[in-house]
Amino acid sequence: MRVDILGAMPIALPQAQVLPATEAATYADWFACLAEPVRVRLLHAVATSPKGITVGALTQVLGTSQSTTSHHVRKLADVGFVHLRKEGTATIVTVNEACCAGLPHAADAVMGLLAQRPCCPDDVPADVTVRALEPGDWAAVRRIYAEGIATGIATFETAVPSRASLDAKWLPDHRWVAERDGEVVGWTAACPASTRECYAGVAETSVYVGAGQRGRGIGKALLRKQVLAADDAGLWTLQTSIFTENRASVSLHHAAGYRTVGIRERVAQLNGAWHDTVLIERRSPVR
Secondary structure: OEEOOOOOOEEOOOOOOOOOHHHHHHHHHHHHHOOOHHHHHHHHHHHOOOOOEEHHHHHHHHOOOHHHHHHHHHHHHHOOOEEEEEEOOEEEEEEOHHHHHHHHHHHHHHOOOOOOOOOOOOOOOOOOEEEEOOHHHHHHHHHHHHHHHHHOOOOOOOOOOOHHHHHHHOOOOOEEEEEEOOEEEEEEEEEEOOOOHHHOOEEEEEEEEOOOOOOOOHHHHHHHHHHHHHHHHOOOEEEEEEEOOOHHHHHHHHHOOOEEEEEEEEEEEEOOEEEEEEEEEEEOOOO
């Protein structure tokens, strides 16, 4: 208890939370590395070069000497912000996609912002209708699933599951499609995260948007419907894992009230390559 300086009424202060020492040390290393403005500019240049960039090109972009650029690149590599590979005599610098999610997570953790986020944005497109999946929608749903697989950053699946397997897995009241101009352009669905009774209110979610329809608010409309219906039905946690490379999907889910839980490193292989995923979840404000 303390006495407020504006009066004599005692004010009860909330119990402070303590960040674990190991997490604090890791985040301190990250922030210390980025305390140098040149490294911040360098990391930005690398992150906006999807196929990588040479140290020589970075030298030209930043207007620094070769030795200065190499020094800062090594510092970023030491803490895991970038990857380095040799191609002949050139050093190619690529961003570590995990840090694209890890850095915001670190900032949220330090600032205590990992509590439930509000849902949901109201600015969904007026020309998109989200409705329950009907039997006639399955062909479109599976086609859109295949288009997601083709991106290489949507799922570890390499072939579209059968209608029967999806129908058996998905919760009957939590499968939705988005329509625009009478065409199914996206879908979202939820399935039980576990068969154990104690996890009856926890569901694993998926959302896919057709190849020619992305970036037009369809995913936003689908997730809004998904989370509001889940709240009404008493589901208390929605969770999903997203490839760290799929930054658009992470941002989309954050806008729908999901929060980053952490990074699952090298969790599975796709076509012989290991991938990290971001584990995110949404806790219902109803429960």
